[in-house]
Amino acid sequence: MADPPAAVEVDELVVRYGELTAVDHLSFRADAGQVTALLGPNGAGKTSTIETAEGYRRPAAGRVRVLGLDPVADHAEVVRSLGIMLQRGGVYPGIRPLEAIELFAAYYDEPLDPRALLERVGLGDRQSTTWRRLSGGEQQRLSLALALVGRPRVVVLDEPTAGLDVTGRQLVHRIVGELRDDGVAVLLATHDLADAEALADHVVIIDHGVAVADGPLDRILSGEGDEIRFTSTPGLDVDALGGHLGAPVEEVRPGTYLARRAPDPAAVAALTAWLAERGAALGELRAGRQRLEDVFVRLTAEPTAGEDRR
Numbered sequence: 398m399a400d401p402p403a404a405v406e407v408d409e410l411v412v413r414y415g416e417l418t419a420v421d422h423l424s425f426r427a428d429a430g431q432v433t434a435l436l437g438p439n440g441a442g443k444t445s446t447i448e449t450a451e452g453y454r455r456p457a458a459g460r461v462r463v464l465g466l467d468p469v470a471d472h473a474e475v476v477r478s479l480g481i482m483l484q485r486g487g488v489y490p491g492i493r494p495l496e497a498i499e500l501f502a503a504y505y506d507e508p509l510d511p512r513a514l515l516e517r518v519g520l521g522d523r524q525s526t527t528w529r530r531l532s533g534g535e536q537q538r539l540s541l542a543l544a545l546v547g548r549p550r551v552v553v554l555d556e557p558t559a560g561l562d563v564t565g566r567q568l569v570h571r572i573v574g575e576l577r578d579d580g581v582a583v584l585l586a587t588h589d590l591a592d593a594e595a596l597a598d599h600v601v602i603i604d605h606g607v608a609v610a611d612g613p614l615d616r617i618l619s620g621e622g623d624e625i626r627f628t629s630t631p632g633l634d635v636d637a638l639g640g641h642l643g644a645p646v647e648e649v650r651p652g653t654y655l656a657r658r659a660p661d662p663a664a665v666a667a668l669t670a671w672l673a674e675r676g677a678a679l680g681e682l683r684a685g686r687q688r689l690e691d692v693f694v695r696l697t698a699e700p701t702a703g704e705d706r707r
């Protein structure tokens with residue numbers, strides 16, 4: 398059976414600025430009821446891709462479809478189905494949160510209730526403060542509310558937790574979870590890899606305009622699978638430990654170790670017994686599943702001269 402149409406489909410997309418190719422034959426899809434994280438170092442091409450999906454930029458080649466529509470040719474229709482959380486403003490500085498939400502709500506046939514939405518983003522007690530006097534985190538919350546008011550089927554969040562306190566961050570996490578449960582496609586561009594690891598179902602990592610990883614989060618984190626990563630006292634005898642485990646062990650950073658063997662319970666037991674015999678500490682222990690940050694760094698690190706990308 399054919400796959401259902403993607404909420405966002407990026408197909409061999411090329412975006413150029415003069416001589417510079419910012420996005421270079423990029424393909425990926427974001428589906429309904431899923432959070433798709435778009436990750437990449439500064440200048441990787443994330444914003445260029447998102448702006449093309451929003452219809453603000455024309456592809457030099459390839460194409461983008463949002464709910465099967467062309468974001469440039471069908472702009473008005475795409476904008477009605479798309480909720481975009483802008484990083485900065487986009488509203489008149491003298492406007493108050495409730496007014497802003499009511500103003501945006503007027504564009505839609507069946508908007509969410511503005512007062513309830515204001516409460517949902519934790520701004521119930523900021524109704525009469527003007528935008529310019531809201532704190533940075535409060536402005537972020539209002540931007541999120543404005544993205545949601547039209548009940549969008551696709552939501553684009555650009556750094557939604559940047560500058561938010563712990564409560565604000567938890568609130569964004571909860572709302573993203575609710576959107577996913579409601580069948581909304583969420584496209585999340587972020588540099589916060591802990592956020593991406595906590596929220597994403599699907600991950601696309603871009604580097605120099607090219608996808609260097611694209612797949613379900615679980616598959617990306619399981620990677621080659623055959624490794625145990627742990628932290629302990631720096632300077633452990635890795636050769637002796639390797640002999641004990643029957644696999645090479647490397648101290649990848651002072652106090653962070655990688656044992657290249659299948660992370661079965663026997664191997665973990667052998668490792669912890671070896672550490673206990675020497676009175677060595679055990680900090681973080683990751684068996685099989687890598688951290689998204691480690692995968693990201695490995696895939697996007699610039700190779701130094703004479704070194705291959707691993």
Ligand SMILES: Nc1ncnc2c1ncn2[C@@H]1O[C@H](COP(=O)(O)OP(=O)(O)OP(=O)(O)O)[C@@H](O)[C@H]1O
Pocket residue numbers: 414417419437438439440441442443444445446
């Ligand atoms: N309007 C523009 N004119 C010229 N070059 C641009 C323009 N916009 C982006 N670029 C360049 O295109 C490349 C990709 O930029 P883009 O903003 O898409 O990356 P990004 O992944 O969103 O980066 P960041 O994480 O820093 O926001 C960069 O080299 C950037 O300098």
